[in-house]
Amino acid sequence: MPMPSMATTPDTAEPFDAWIARRGAQVEQALDRLLPPADTAPVRLHEAMRYAVLGGGKRVRPLLVYAAGEFAGAPQAALDAAACALECVHAYSLVHDDLPCMDDDVLRRGKPTVHVAFGEATAMLVGDALQALAFASTAAAADHGVAASAVVAMVARLGHAAGSLGMAGGQAIDLDAVGTTLEPAALRDMHQRKTGALLGASVALGAACGRSTEAERVLLERYAEAIGLAFQVVDDILDVVGDAAALGKTAGKDADHGKPTYVSVLGLEASRALADSLLRQAREAVTALGPRAVRLGDIAELIVTRHS
Amino acid sequence: MPMPSMATTPDTAEPFDAWIARRGAQVEQALDRLLPPADTAPVRLHEAMRYAVLGGGKRVRPLLVYAAGEFAGAPQAALDAAACALECVHAYSLVHDDLPCMDDDVLRRGKPTVHVAFGEATAMLVGDALQALAFASTAAAADHGVAASAVVAMVARLGHAAGSLGMAGGQAIDLDAVGTTLEPAALRDMHQRKTGALLGASVALGAACGRSTEAERVLLERYAEAIGLAFQVVDDILDVVGDAAALGKTAGKDADHGKPTYVSVLGLEASRALADSLLRQAREAVTALGPRAVRLGDIAELIVTRHS
Numbered sequence: 001m002p003m004p005s006m007a008t009t010p011d012t013a014e015p016f017d018a019w020i021a022r023r024g025a026q027v028e029q030a031l032d033r034l035l036p037p038a039d040t041a042p043v044r045l046h047e048a049m050r051y052a053v054l055g056g057g058k059r060v061r062p063l064l065v066y067a068a069g070e071f072a073g074a075p076q077a078a079l080d081a082a083a084c085a086l087e088c089v090h091a092y093s094l095v096h097d098d099l100p101c102m103d104d105d106v107l108r109r110g111k112p113t114v115h116v117a118f119g120e121a122t123a124m125l126v127g128d129a130l131q132a133l134a135f136a137s138t139a140a141a142a143d144h145g146v147a148a149s150a151v152v153a154m155v156a157r158l159g160h161a162a163g164s165l166g167m168a169g170g171q172a173i174d175l176d177a178v179g180t181t182l183e184p185a186a187l188r189d190m191h192q193r194k195t196g197a198l199l200g201a202s203v204a205l206g207a208a209c210g211r212s213t214e215a216e217r218v219l220l221e222r223y224a225e226a227i228g229l230a231f232q233v234v235d236d237i238l239d240v241v242g243d244a245a246a247l248g249k250t251a252g253k254d255a256d257h258g259k260p261t262y263v264s265v266l267g268l269e270a271s272r273a274l275a276d277s278l279l280r281q282a283r284e285a286v287t288a289l290g291p292r293a294v295r296l297g298d299i300a301e302l303i304v305t306r307h308s
Numbered sequence: 309m310p311m312p313s314m315a316t317t318p319d320t321a322e323p324f325d326a327w328i329a330r331r332g333a334q335v336e337q338a339l340d341r342l343l344p345p346a347d348t349a350p351v352r353l354h355e356a357m358r359y360a361v362l363g364g365g366k367r368v369r370p371l372l373v374y375a376a377g378e379f380a381g382a383p384q385a386a387l388d389a390a391a392c393a394l395e396c397v398h399a400y401s402l403v404h405d406d407l408p409c410m411d412d413d414v415l416r417r418g419k420p421t422v423h424v425a426f427g428e429a430t431a432m433l434v435g436d437a438l439q440a441l442a443f444a445s446t447a448a449a450a451d452h453g454v455a456a457s458a459v460v461a462m463v464a465r466l467g468h469a470a471g472s473l474g475m476a477g478g479q480a481i482d483l484d485a486v487g488t489t490l491e492p493a494a495l496r497d498m499h500q501r502k503t504g505a506l507l508g509a510s511v512a513l514g515a516a517c518g519r520s521t522e523a524e525r526v527l528l529e530r531y532a533e534a535i536g537l538a539f540q541v542v543d544d545i546l547d548v549v550g551d552a553a554a555l556g557k558t559a560g561k562d563a564d565h566g567k568p569t570y571v572s573v574l575g576l577e578a579s580r581a582l583a584d585s586l587l588r589q590a591r592e593a594v595t596a597l598g599p600r601a602v603r604l605g606d607i608a609e610l611i612v613t614r615h616s
Contacts (some may be wrong), residue, residue: 036472045472045480096436099409120409121483124432128404128439129476133416135443136467139460148456155463159444163354164344164437172433233601271486 001256010070012291016298020063027062028054030080031087034137048118048126049133053091056109059232060303061086064199065206067295069218072210077144082205084152085137089162092130095123097171124133134158146209154205161201170194174259182260188229195235196228203296223285223293227300231280234304236261237271241308256278279304319380320599324606328371335370337364338388340396342445356426356434357441361399364417368539368611369394372507373514375603376528380518385452390462390513393445397470397506400438403431405479442466446513454517462513469509478502482567490568496537503543504536511604524597531593531601535608538586542612544569545579550616587612 014022022073031053038047062083069079098105098113099120106116115123142151157258160166170193177190203224209219240263262271286293322330339361346355353580370391377387402608406413406421407428414424423431446466468474478501485498511532515525548571570579594601 001315040473042477042480042484044470044484045477049472090435096432101407101432120478124407124409125472125476125480125483128400128435128470129472131436131439132467132471132474132476134467136464136471139464139467142457142460148460149450152450152459152463155460156444156447159440159442159447162436163351163440163444164357164433165348166440168433168437168440169350169353172350172430175429176350176352190380280562281324 003033010292010294012294016201016295016302019295019298020302023063024059026066026076026080027083027087030084034084034088034133035300044118044122045125045129048114048122049129050097051111051117051130052114053088053128054131056111057091059087060299061090061202063299064202064224064296067293067299068206069209070205070295071216071220071292072207072212072272073291073292074206074210075145078141078146078209079206081137081141081144082209085134085158086202086205088130088134088137089158089167090133091170092127093167093198094306095130096127099123102171102175105229128291131162135161141209150208154208156206157201157204161197166193166197166201167195170197177260180260182265184265187260187262187265191229191232192225195232196225199228199231200224217239219285219289220296223289223296223300224281226278226285227283230275230282230300231303233262233271233275234306236263237268237275238308239263240268273305316529318600318602320602324603324610327603327606328610331371331374332367334374334384334388335367335379335391335395338392342392342396352426352430353433353437356422356430357437359419359425360403360422360434360438361396362436364419365395365399368607369398369413369506371509371607372510372532372535372604375601375607376511376514377517378603379524379597379600380515380520381600382514382518383453386449386517389445389449389452390517393442393466394506394510394513396407396438396442396445397466397475400435400442401475401479401506403438404435407431410483411424411478439470442470449517458516462516465509465516471503474501474505474509475503478505485568487566488568490573492573495568495570495573499537499540500533503540504533507536507539508532512551527593527597528604531590531597531604531608534586534593535611538583538590538608541570541579541583541586542567542614544571545576546581546614546616547571548576582613 035050035053036046038050040046065083065086067080085221090235094108095114097103099106099115105113107113114126135155135158139151141154142148162168168188173190174194182190200221203220207220212220262274266274279300283297286297286300309328342356343358343361346358348354373391373394374387403422404414405411406416407423413421415421422434443463443466446462447459449462450456470476478498481498481501490498508529511528515528520528547569570582574582591605594605596610
């Protein structure tokens with residue numbers, strides 16, 4: 001087994017902006033190494049995969065992996081593998097969501113969507129191949145100092161988070177909900193699957209690359225659940241009050257598509273109050289986790305106060 | 309860790325037909341347990357996943373998993389997990405292939421395809437969720453007596469076989485090849501990715517659930533490569549000479565779609581000679597592997613002599 005790369009503990013003197021920039025560059029480089037080069041056959045597929053993944057996005061899931069990994073003292077190369085896995089699943093879900101048979105979107109992160117740029121068939125294969133790559137990348141954490149038993153648990157968690165009881169299931173509920181009204185509990189369930197499951201997996205996989213106690217894992221799950229819901233509530237608020245330039249996508253599209261949102265179900269003010277309440281829950285978990293959880297706290301603040 | 313279920317060695321007195329029926333029933337039951345019940349939310353997605361996977365198909369990949377697992381003395385429950393994983397990947401690839409943006413097929417195994425029965429958006433999510441389930445099922449082999457390090461290697465192998473350098477990549481090459489002619493070497497490369505990679509993974513994962521030597525694994529790879537190509541050559545022959553009733557799909561569709569096939573590139577007789585030659589290669593590997601490989605030999609014969 002190769003020597004594990006050096007574990008880091010959080011450098012609390014580093015400004016959060018600088019940390020985000022450093023971690024963003026780190027995952028970008030790791031993704032660039034993971035994705036087959038654009039001149040490797042099949043060339044068009046690999047070009048499209050790189051187009052879908054590289055050079056864009058807020059990288060929220062990788063940031064959560066790194067933040068949880070710093071908490072748990074995990075080796076960097078293993079965190080790179082896990083961060084890439086989460087980002088590949090997220091990117092594949094966006095490519096498939098944008099297809100004409102789903103949301104039929106032509107703009108993503110300010111660029112033409114993958115099926116507009118490369119055709120529908122290639123876009124479908126891009127998503128399929130990215131999901132496979134995500135699991136291969138997860139397995140690679142075992143080459144970088146993570147115990148095989150922990151890696152198996154990471155694969156199981158990612159499989160559950162991405163599958164019919166997680167993200168794909170949330171999408172299916174979302175499809176069925178178009179033009180209907182949902183109770184707040186049903187809306188929460190939909191978003192817990194659609195967005196929360198993968199955000200929770202990001203925290204869990206990052207932590208699993210290092211060491212944590214059972215009590216800490218409970219707090220990490222509580223933190224992840226709060227920020228997962230907060231993320232979606234804020235998304236729904238921004239869908240109403242944001243503008244396309246800042247969002248990089250069409251504002252108001254969810255409401256226009258007749259999809260139930262927190263704003264449509266609870267109203268704007270109650271949605272803002274819910275986001276604040278979830279932020280408080282996340283802060284409480286972070287406080288209980290102690291100073292090594294500083295970046296998890298920073299990310300929670302960012303998720304709720306962002307403007308795009 | 310639960311007690312591993314009993315490992316079996318091949319019962320050579322059991323007729324191959326009876327073995328196929330027994331193993332087919334075994335994987336059907338395992339898939340039924342693995343797939344969420346049809347009354348679990350999201351109901352429509354789970355109904356469609358079960359429709360796509362249960363009650364049909366030749367189960368070639370699961371049969372290869374069991375045959376290789378018998379060779380390696382692997383525990384049954386672990387083989388069930390691996391067999392389900394391979395069949396879920398295969399089933400997802402069929403669902404996505406049949407979509408209008410790909411082959412646009414309306415009939416599969418004599419039934420309406422998933423997108424005809426459930427709509428395009430649900431069909432896409434069915435495929436996505438089945439791929440996630442495949443990796444979760446692979447991870448579950450660790451609960452049934454397989455070492456975690458072996459399970460990690462299984463995940464990596466399946467990820468590679470399903471991804472852009474394997475099955476999804478083969479599909480992409482296939483897309484680009486429509487209306488063109490391919491050299492025999494390029495055709496072989498396409499099929500090695502599109503079909504061979506997953507058949508090879510079936511043999512490798514089945515063997516990885518038990519014990520084998522490095523020399524045996526080399527022979528297993530050689531066997532898998534031969535039957536992987538033979539499978540596709542025979543498919544192409546049957547596409548020309550078969551009939552829709554026996555195939556459960558439209559005969560001649562590949563040729564009609566302008567796809568290069570072994571028959572279009574080599575001609576019918578040379579294709580038959582190639583299939584025979586590949587069968588001989590598979591038999592040689594099986595002979596070298598010894599009597600525990602009896603079912604691998606039976607499957608090779610079946611692949612080449614089948615009529616549908």
